[in-house]
Amino acid sequence: MNFARRFFSRPTALFGFAVFVAIVMIALAAPLLFARGPFAIVGMPLLPPGAPGLPAGSDVLGRNMMIGLAYGARVSLLVGISATLCATCVGILLGALAGYYGGLVDDLLMRLTEFFQIIPAFVLLMVLVAFLQPSLESAVIGIALISWPQVARVVRGEFLTLRSREFVEAARTLGMRDTAIIFTQILPNALPPIVVISSMMVGNAILAESALSFLGLGDPNLLSWGSMIGGARSAMWVAWWTTVLPGVSIMVTVLALNFVGDGLNDALNPRRRH
Amino acid sequence: MPLVSIQNLTVALPPSADRPLAVDDVRLEVGRNEIVCIVGESGSGKSLTAHAIMGLLPRGVTAASGRILFDGQDLLQQTPEAMRKRRGRDIAMIFQDPMAALNPVVAIGRQVTEQIRAHRAISEAEALRQAADLLSQMGLKDVDELLKAYPHQLSGGQRQRVMIAMALSLSPQLLIADEPTTALDVTTQAQILKLIKKIQAEREMSVLFITHDFGVVADMADKVAVMRHGRVLENGLVGDVLGKPAHSYTRALIAAVPRGESRLPPPPDARPLVQVSGLTKRFRRGGLFGRGTVTTAVDDVSLTLSRGETLGIVGESGSGKSTLARCMIRLLDPDGGEVLLDGADIAHMKARALRPLRRRIQMVFQDPFSSLNPRQTIGDIITAGPRVYGEEPRQARARAADILRLVGLNPETMNRLPHEFSGGQRQRIGLARALMLKPDVLIADEPVSALDVTVQAQVLQLLDDVRRQMNLAMLFITHDMRVAAQVCHRVMVMRHGKVVESGPTRDIFARPCSDYTKALLAAIPGRQSI
Numbered sequence: 001m002n003f004a005r006r007f008f009s010r011p012t013a014l015f016g017f018a019v020f021v022a023i024v025m026i027a028l029a030a031p032l033l034f035a036r037g038p039f040a041i042v043g044m045p046l047l048p049p050g051a052p053g054l055p056a057g058s059d060v061l062g063r064n065m066m067i068g069l070a071y072g073a074r075v076s077l078l079v080g081i082s083a084t085l086c087a088t089c090v091g092i093l094l095g096a097l098a099g100y101y102g103g104l105v106d107d108l109l110m111r112l113t114e115f116f117q118i119i120p121a122f123v124l125l126m127v128l129v130a131f132l133q134p135s136l137e138s139a140v141i142g143i144a145l146i147s148w149p150q151v152a153r154v155v156r157g158e159f160l161t162l163r164s165r166e167f168v169e170a171a172r173t174l175g176m177r178d179t180a181i182i183f184t185q186i187l188p189n190a191l192p193p194i195v196v197i198s199s200m201m202v203g204n205a206i207l208a209e210s211a212l213s214f215l216g217l218g219d220p221n222l223l224s225w226g227s228m229i230g231g232a233r234s235a236m237w238v239a240w241w242t243t244v245l246p247g248v249s250i251m252v253t254v255l256a257l258n259f260v261g262d263g264l265n266d267a268l269n270p271r272r273r274h
Numbered sequence: 275m276p277l278v279s280i281q282n283l284t285v286a287l288p289p290s291a292d293r294p295l296a297v298d299d300v301r302l303e304v305g306r307n308e309i310v311c312i313v314g315e316s317g318s319g320k321s322l323t324a325h326a327i328m329g330l331l332p333r334g335v336t337a338a339s340g341r342i343l344f345d346g347q348d349l350l351q352q353t354p355e356a357m358r359k360r361r362g363r364d365i366a367m368i369f370q371d372p373m374a375a376l377n378p379v380v381a382i383g384r385q386v387t388e389q390i391r392a393h394r395a396i397s398e399a400e401a402l403r404q405a406a407d408l409l410s411q412m413g414l415k416d417v418d419e420l421l422k423a424y425p426h427q428l429s430g431g432q433r434q435r436v437m438i439a440m441a442l443s444l445s446p447q448l449l450i451a452d453e454p455t456t457a458l459d460v461t462t463q464a465q466i467l468k469l470i471k472k473i474q475a476e477r478e479m480s481v482l483f484i485t486h487d488f489g490v491v492a493d494m495a496d497k498v499a500v501m502r503h504g505r506v507l508e509n510g511l512v513g514d515v516l517g518k519p520a521h522s523y524t525r526a527l528i529a530a531v532p533r534g535e536s537r538l539p540p541p542p543d544a545r546p547l548v549q550v551s552g553l554t555k556r557f558r559r560g561g562l563f564g565r566g567t568v569t570t571a572v573d574d575v576s577l578t579l580s581r582g583e584t585l586g587i588v589g590e591s592g593s594g595k596s597t598l599a600r601c602m603i604r605l606l607d608p609d610g611g612e613v614l615l616d617g618a619d620i621a622h623m624k625a626r627a628l629r630p631l632r633r634r635i636q637m638v639f640q641d642p643f644s645s646l647n648p649r650q651t652i653g654d655i656i657t658a659g660p661r662v663y664g665e666e667p668r669q670a671r672a673r674a675a676d677i678l679r680l681v682g683l684n685p686e687t688m689n690r691l692p693h694e695f696s697g698g699q700r701q702r703i704g705l706a707r708a709l710m711l712k713p714d715v716l717i718a719d720e721p722v723s724a725l726d727v728t729v730q731a732q733v734l735q736l737l738d739d740v741r742r743q744m745n746l747a748m749l750f751i752t753h754d755m756r757v758a759a760q761v762c763h764r765v766m767v768m769r770h771g772k773v774v775e776s777g778p779t780r781d782i783f784a785r786p787c788s789d790y791t792k793a794l795l796a797a798i799p800g801r802q803s804i
Contacts, residue, residue: 166645167655169605170707174659175632188649 006267013263019256027073038071038223039063046239057241059232065241068223069249075213075224076253079139080206086144087205088198091151096182096190098152099159110156113149121146125208129217136219139212143205154197158190192268196261203257210250225250275346277447277480278304278327283340285322285331285504296322296335298504304448307478309471311491311512313527314501315726316697320484323501324450326350327482328367329357344448363393366441370453372433376425382436383421390443408439413469430591431462435469442473449474450482455490459590460753464797467493486727488531489756489800492516500524530731531800532756546578547747548602548715552611553621555594555601571597573771574611579715584741584748586762586779588755588794594771595751599717602749603635604628615715633663636708638737640720642700646692652678653688656707663711670710677706680743681736698729702736709740716741717749722757734761755794759783767791 008014036042045062047054056065098109116124125142132138162168163186171181212218213226225246232242285297297319304310312320326337329349342349344364349357361367369375377385386408387401396404402421409417412435425433434454441449451470455463471494474481483494491498495512500521507521519525555572572594579585589595601608604620613621620631639645646655656677657670665673675685681702692700701721708716718737722730738761741748752758758765759779766776767790775788786792795801 166639166641167647169600170637170639170645170704171647171658172605173603173632173635173637174707174711175629175662176658177662180662185647189647 003267007263010263010266012259013267016256016259016263019252020260023073023253023256024077026070027077030067030070030074034064034067034070036067038068040067046235046242048239049241049245056245057239059228059242060235060239061231065228065245068228069225069245071223072225072228072246072249073253075136075219075222076206076209076226076250079136079143079209079224080202083140083143083147083205083209084198084201086140087147087201088151088194090144091148092155092187092194094148095152095155096159096187099156100163100178100182100186102160106156109152113152116146116149122208122211125212126215126217129212134212134217134219136222139209139218142212143208146208147201147205150201151194151197154193155190158193159186162186162189192264195268196265199257199261199264203254203261206250206254206257276303276305277345278302278482279341279343280323280327281341281343283323283326283342284338285319285326286336286338288334293504295338295504297326299340300501300504300506302499302506302509304480304482305497306447306480307474308496309474309481309483309494311483311485311495311498312501313485313488313491313498315486315527315728317503318501319504320501321452324367324452324482324484327448327450328361328365329354330361330367359393362389362441362446363444364446365448365450366444366446367450367452368434368437368441368454370456372430372437372457373425375437376433378425380424381421382423382425382428386421386436386440386443389440393444404443405439408443409436411473412436412439413465414439429462430458431465434458434462434466438466438469438473442477445477446479448480448482450484452484453486454483456486460755460799461590461793461797463490463799467799470494487799488516488528488727489798492800500527526728530727532731532734532754532760544580544582546580547616548577548579549614550578550602550611551576551614553598553601553608553613554610555597555606555608571771572601572608575768575771575773576611577766577773577776579747579749581714581747582741582745583764584738584750584762586750586752586758586765587768588752588758588765589768590753590794592770593768595768596719597771598768599637599719599749599751603637603717604632633659633711634713635715635717636711636713638701638704638708638716638718638721640723642697642704642724645704646700648692651689651691652695652703655692656703656710659707659711674706674710677709680709680740681706682732696729697725698733701725701733705736705740709744712744713746715747715749717751719751720753721750723753730757737761755783755798767794 041062042064043054043058043062045058045060047058049055049057051057054064054066056069059065059068094109098106125146128142128145129138132141168181168185171185209218209224210226213224214230216230218224218227228246229243236243280300280302283297283300284295287294287296300323312323314320322331322335325331327342327349329352331337337350383402383405386405387398390401390404406417406421409420414420414432414435428436455466458466467490470481485491491512497510498512498515499506500508500515500523502523508515508519508524515524516528519528553572553575554570556568556570559567575598577585587595587598597606600606602613608621611621612619615631615634618631620628653671653674656674657667660670661667674688678685678687683699683702695703721737722733725733734757740746750758750762762779764777765779765782767774769790774790775782775786782791783795786795
């Protein structure tokens, strides 16, 4: 297919996609590979990587870092992807309504969007998660709540230009209902930028989740990359691997998603490249 | 020796293009002190030939072989720096869209003086004086104000005059004009054409004029070259080519130019199907804290339309003709007046009550590229209407095949996407979409203005056939008097939202009453000679 060829012709997109797929596989396979779970203590604390049975070393409590990293991928991806899905759905809905109807609807929805945009996002996220009690769900809700305005703005912009296109006017003269016009006529044409921005948002959501967990606001029953760094920060100077390895995991994942986003952008909007 | 002599020029397109050569073995001469027109349809290579002379071929497009001799020197062998110096000084160019060619954030004065000072070592004040001088030679008034203005504050005609002034600021020997009047209103077009002709005579320059319109050729050219598919088919004095066209394609092109005389009989006397009275539409702009401005786009317009008849609405841009159509089909909500369809006022009907009536008025749009949803197949596009009204998808598709055949398309194209079709074919698809609902009234909003002349003629013929077969009442909106004459029984001329004049087409053309209509008719290019 033409789209796939355009996407994979970029080395960075290919790399990003491959890394992302690998991380997803690890996350899915973690319970099969490591049945004992990430919290099990397997030996002496702070053993360096390469110690017998510990390819990534052990942490301050003597837990297998390798297992922690694999299980951490589950949390990061789950939060990143579900928060992005929620934010994208809300953003599309509100952005579409604002852009299609314009006027008063647009004014009200855009003021609401701006309300969320002028509050420091991470402060809002921390307050929200603390208020809802730290858990996987509250992290997803909180991150979705600070991310949707971005989607809503992009969708509104696309709808503003698309709604005055003649094929939309034609649909109106045919007697099509507004909901049908929004979802069957305009939305498919507005999808490329939404896909691009969503792929980037997954990366941002993973970063936000890591930051939350680092501060101890993550789900206490789950080990995530952020909480691994947070728990090991006192040992940072004596056992570098306890913070560097989860840190690198976050970085590589986010980088891969950004590469995928760039690749999608080029593949979906070939004309906007130059 | 001619000023420009193009010898066996071949321009190659990048491998990804749909054909290998854009310009194929072209021979062409532009003598001193003469106007040569290249005429052709889109994709004929006329523009790329001109760009090759300027040394401004797009990336990936290269002059593969041949020579372009300018005053005896081969331009294709020049270094980029030498070509840069020639551009503006020896060869200047004006474009179709002056808005895109002018920098929107720099005042007109700066843009003209920059051009002069890039080539000549003179002071800012001196350059400004020259610029003012040039602009007034272009027939522009209030030059001092104009020099301080920004491009968006000017009208299209003023912008094109500024572009011509910039092009002439260094007294080039050759002026290349690439469709310079295509984006302009017909009366403005006539003024710009006259200006170019006058300047050419005064300065004894050579002009290479690129156009798709044989009417313009007849008014402008000393010599004409007809191009198609990258080749020059015919080349000679304008009188010879127009009088005795040797090539069948040239004959087809000349025949396709609408004549500006009505062939249709007077309108059938029938009970009106649509009655519009006192229709008014105002647009408000700004106004949250300020007062805002109100423009009346359609001002107290009344008209009637019967089955089997075509009413042409003619006007220049800003005349309100499109707004009128959009109010009648309720894409816009009118502020006053009524639109009676079979006695029912649809102008102020609520959306729910209006929906079942929508199918009775359908529309064909102007832009063949934005009027079809790029992500839907042709079949989905034209069966969308019937499906809204609950028709079985299978039955709708069967009917779609018939309608596609009616508009001259192969029904097997139903699974294809719009981008696989040409502009003319897309307009046929747009018409098929409207006809699927078996409308009583068809509104055609500039349906042929984006099409090549030969395609234009075919689509106009099709519209007329369909109107007759389906006994439609047709409202035909156009800026082109010639086109209106071809398909309309009656014509209504609009200006600034008001009706200037209306009546049977023959009467309007033979005995126009208002000065504005007379000016519109006088501005038709090539009226005397074609």
